[in-house]
Amino acid sequence: xxxxxxxxxxLAVWLLAAALTPAVAAPTWPPGFAGRTExxxxxxxxxxxxxxxxxxxxxxxxxTLYPLYRAHDIAPDALGDALARLPEPLVLRRDVLGASxxxxxxxxxxxxxxxxxxxxxxxxxxxxxxxxxAHRRAAAEAGRAARLLAEAQQAAGNLSVLAANxxxxxxxxxxEALAEAEIALADAQDxxxxxxxxxxxxxxxxxxxxxxxxxxxxxxxxxxxxxAETHDPALRRAEHAAAQxxxxxxxxxxxxxxxxxxxxxxxxxxxxxxxxxxxxxWLEAADAAxxxxxxxxxxxRHVEQSWLTAQRMQESRRLAAQRSDEALKxxxxxxxxxxxxxxAKRDAVQAEHDADDALGRFWGAAFQLEAALGGELPGAWxxxxxPASPSANxxxxxxx
Amino acid sequence: xxxxxxxxxxxxxxxxxxxxxxxxxTAPAAATLPRALAGQTGVTTLNGRSLGYRMRDGVKEFHxxxxxxxxxxxxxxxxxxxxxxxxxxxxTIEAVEGDRVRIFVTxxxxxxxxxxxxxLLLPAGMDGVGGLTQPQIKPGETYVYEFTLTRAGTFxxxxxxxxxxxxxxxxxxxxxxxxxxxxxxAVDRDYLLMLASYKIDPGTLRPDASEMLDxxxxxxxxRTFPAIQNMVARTGERVRIRVANLTMTNHPIHLHGVHFKVxxxxxxxxxxxxxxxxxxxxxxxxxxxxxxxxxxAPGDWAFHCHKSHHTMGPMGHGLPNLLGVDQxxxxxxxxxxxxxxxxxxxxxxxxxxxxxxxxxxxxxPLPANTLPMMTGEGPFGPIEMGGMFTLLKVRDDLAPGxxxxxGWYRHPPGTVAHPATGNDFETLxx
Numbered sequence: 001x002x003x004x005x006x007x008x009x010x011l012a013v014w015l016l017a018a019a020l021t022p023a024v025a026a027p028t029w030p031p032g033f034a035g036r037t038e039x040x041x042x043x044x045x046x047x048x049x050x051x052x053x054x055x056x057x058x059x060x061x062x063x064t065l066y067p068l069y070r071a072h073d074i075a076p077d078a079l080g081d082a083l084a085r086l087p088e089p090l091v092l093r094r095d096v097l098g099a100s101x102x103x104x105x106x107x108x109x110x111x112x113x114x115x116x117x118x119x120x121x122x123x124x125x126x127x128x129x130x131x132x133x134a135h136r137r138a139a140a141e142a143g144r145a146a147r148l149l150a151e152a153q154q155a156a157g158n159l160s161v162l163a164a165n166x167x168x169x170x171x172x173x174x175x176e177a178l179a180e181a182e183i184a185l186a187d188a189q190d191x192x193x194x195x196x197x198x199x200x201x202x203x204x205x206x207x208x209x210x211x212x213x214x215x216x217x218x219x220x221x222x223x224x225x226x227x228a229e230t231h232d233p234a235l236r237r238a239e240h241a242a243a244q245x246x247x248x249x250x251x252x253x254x255x256x257x258x259x260x261x262x263x264x265x266x267x268x269x270x271x272x273x274x275x276x277x278x279x280x281x282w283l284e285a286a287d288a289a290x291x292x293x294x295x296x297x298x299x300x301r302h303v304e305q306s307w308l309t310a311q312r313m314q315e316s317r318r319l320a321a322q323r324s325d326e327a328l329k330x331x332x333x334x335x336x337x338x339x340x341x342x343x344a345k346r347d348a349v350q351a352e353h354d355a356d357d358a359l360g361r362f363w364g365a366a367f368q369l370e371a372a373l374g375g376e377l378p379g380a381w382x383x384x385x386x387p388a389s390p391s392a393n394x395x396x397x398x399x400x
Numbered sequence: 401x402x403x404x405x406x407x408x409x410x411x412x413x414x415x416x417x418x419x420x421x422x423x424x425x426t427a428p429a430a431a432t433l434p435r436a437l438a439g440q441t442g443v444t445t446l447n448g449r450s451l452g453y454r455m456r457d458g459v460k461e462f463h464x465x466x467x468x469x470x471x472x473x474x475x476x477x478x479x480x481x482x483x484x485x486x487x488x489x490x491x492t493i494e495a496v497e498g499d500r501v502r503i504f505v506t507x508x509x510x511x512x513x514x515x516x517x518x519x520l521l522l523p524a525g526m527d528g529v530g531g532l533t534q535p536q537i538k539p540g541e542t543y544v545y546e547f548t549l550t551r552a553g554t555f556x557x558x559x560x561x562x563x564x565x566x567x568x569x570x571x572x573x574x575x576x577x578x579x580x581x582x583x584x585x586a587v588d589r590d591y592l593l594m595l596a597s598y599k600i601d602p603g604t605l606r607p608d609a610s611e612m613l614d615x616x617x618x619x620x621x622x623r624t625f626p627a628i629q630n631m632v633a634r635t636g637e638r639v640r641i642r643v644a645n646l647t648m649t650n651h652p653i654h655l656h657g658v659h660f661k662v663x664x665x666x667x668x669x670x671x672x673x674x675x676x677x678x679x680x681x682x683x684x685x686x687x688x689x690x691x692x693x694x695x696x697a698p699g700d701w702a703f704h705c706h707k708s709h710h711t712m713g714p715m716g717h718g719l720p721n722l723l724g725v726d727q728x729x730x731x732x733x734x735x736x737x738x739x740x741x742x743x744x745x746x747x748x749x750x751x752x753x754x755x756x757x758x759x760x761x762x763x764x765p766l767p768a769n770t771l772p773m774m775t776g777e778g779p780f781g782p783i784e785m786g787g788m789f790t791l792l793k794v795r796d797d798l799a800p801g802x803x804x805x806x807g808w809y810r811h812p813p814g815t816v817a818h819p820a821t822g823n824d825f826e827t828l829x830x
Contacts, residue, residue: 148733149722149725158720158721330716334715339720
């Protein structure tokens with residue numbers, strides 16, 4: 001069992017925010033939305049948002065959080081000011097919630113953790129959509145070039161309708177893929193804009209997918225689970241609740257049970273299988289703790305697997321780019337035709353798309369794990385030696 | 401932008417470039433001087449040599465070693481061949497009609513081999529057909545062949561064991577039997593070359609033995625222009641060129657500047673009454689054609705296979721036909737697809753622009769270990785050749801027995817084609 005610290009203000013920064021809220025201006029709903037928080041929206045929408053910037057903005061701009069803020073008398077403008085005092089990258093558990101908070105504000109904390117995860121996932125979805133559009137645009141450009149060549153060949157009397165057909169059809173399909181990607185981008189922009197409290201029609205953009213980090217030592221399910229046992233406040237909270245419940249039920253003296261899930265500290269060696277002595281609160285708390293462990297284990301597994309997948313796809317991307325480069329050399333020597341060169345380029349673009357898709361899935365899994373762990377990972381992501389793609393600039397928060 | 405226009409616009413940038421030495425001249429390494437046998441002029445194997453021998457008990461003894469060979473095809477490309485005695489083709493065996501020869505063959509290949517003496521009349525057990533006339537020569541073994549050379553002529557040697565692979569790897573050579581009678585069929589210069597084709601994909605070293613027809617290297621003695629040694633002759637000299645073909649297709653061998661006659665095959669000498677003047681001799685697969693002529697016109701004369709694809713370096717087959725195609729709109733888009741790299745449209749006006757690759761190698765590199773489609777710089781500009789192409793250089797002032805490259809021919813005044821002046825020609829009938 002973990003020791004239970006004395007309940008205290010659950011959010012250091014909340015206090016700061018409250019202090020910064022002008023005393024003369026009693027919080028009224030929605031106090032910040034009509035203030036600087038809203039006024040800053042156009043400027044925010046105009047810049048390429050880093051993940052950190054999106055998180056800071058989302059915490060003050062996400063309207064779904066306002067009922068909570070109202071209940072806790074938090075003004076978004078004041079919160080924004082408080083967040084602005086925190087260094088990058090913003091770590092929810094450490095910087096905002098406080099590493100040792102437990103107990104009374106659990107529901108609020110969880111709500112904030114879920115919100116932060118959703119902000120990050122929405123930002124990630126937009127970054128992926130931006131990459132997808134860039135890839136589809138390049139593929140469409142290659143298709144247009146091939147179509148123009150084929151048409152010019154036909155005009156010169158060098159290519160039959162039959163021989164040109166496949167090239168022309170490929171070009172049409174590439175245009176359609178681009179159109180679909182652009183629709184997905186608009187949807188992702190809308191979703192993030194809503195999450196950040198940006199006005200309707202805002203078209204936020206991101207700084208691009210972060211590169212794949214080197215693999216840290218802690219990226220293995222066993223290590224993550226061990227870390228969570230001692231560091232994850234959510235798990236500690238569940239354990240704490242179970243202990244409290246066990247304390248209340250102590251006079252009943254629950255009997256031993258077979259399931260390790262219910263390895264109650266007061267269980268004896270007799271009366272196996274009897275549950276009558278366990279109160280519902282204890283059962284619920286113990287089950288919550290075990291469910292939390294399962295969620296952490298699953299999220300950790302997904303992160304590990306998606307990291308490996310992303311790494312393989314990076315290699316695939318490298319090889320496809322190499323093929324494109326070599327194809328250009330062959331083209332230079334008239335060893336390869338222009339259509340084959342364009343095919344190689346399209347293949348490289350598709351490999352980039354697949355690699356970025358895998359990279360996005362990795363970061364998505366990482367954000368899920370972070371949320372499952374209560375807002376903080378066991379360690380930092382190592383500095384990535386080589387960026388995953390030209391558009392993916394590693395942000396400091398992934399190299400802390 | 402196409403290559404020619406690019407070069408025209410980049411003259412300043414290109415001025416500092418130095419052409420690779422091998423591309424700045426068509427003159428390869430100096431010839432190995434022939435040696436006389438029985439009073440006959442010895443042969444000159446282009447880029448090659450004749451095999452030494454020793455006499456023992458009245459028998460000429462030779463030693464051929466079948467082994468892997470790494471050899472330059474032309475500057476910029478090295479091939480991993482199989483050959484004999486360090487080369488592909490192997491050294492030329494020269495002997496004299498009536499000689500008794502004993503030829504030791506050592507196998508340093510990873511698989512068995514034999515040698516078939518193509519065209520030579522000899523005992524069946526010496527014919528070199530693995531499994532049929534002899535056991536295979538296993539790796540590490542040395543076999544001995546011994547027979548008497550009954551007839552003068554031009555012959556070949558090559559494996560008759562896993563023949564498809566071993567010949568595709570470059571295992572071949574020539575066997576010359578000079579007439580015993582001094583002065584018979586005498587010439588002043590006697591050149592020989594073996595036609596060989598290979599499929600060595602750009603970026604690779606080793607010939608692809610599974611290729612049947614789609615070769616990309618067309619060679620004289622496993623070299624391509626401009627690495628093929630030039631032939632030289634003094635004006636008025638009688639010259640013989642022996643051409644053997646171990647490729648998988650026929651080659652119409654064309655010589656500029658003279659009328660020649662086919663005087664022999666691998667079946668023997670052709671009687672004078674059966675010879676007729678030619679400028680092109682077709683050499684079929686597994687054949688030898690011997691041509692002779694009087695080098696009566698000084699100049700630098702082209703000698704090449706007349707299948708024009710065979711005088712090109714490696715090039716893609718089945719490329720899109722872009723001749724006459726306006727690529728400008730497409731090129732603008734393609735350039736955007738290759739940021740930081742150089743893409744240029746080509747083929748709209750022909751393929752001569754490929755000659756410029758030599759000067760643009762830094763900006764538009766080729767794959768590793770391959771050759772440009774066309775190359776060679778002559779005194780008037782790009783020669784735009786490759787593959788089976790070399791020169792016969794005839795000079796008035798060349799000393800007998802001098803095989804050194806005399807440089808480019810200096811044309812007498814008024815004997816070089818030049819731009820027309822005026823427009824009087826426009827009234828000529830069309």
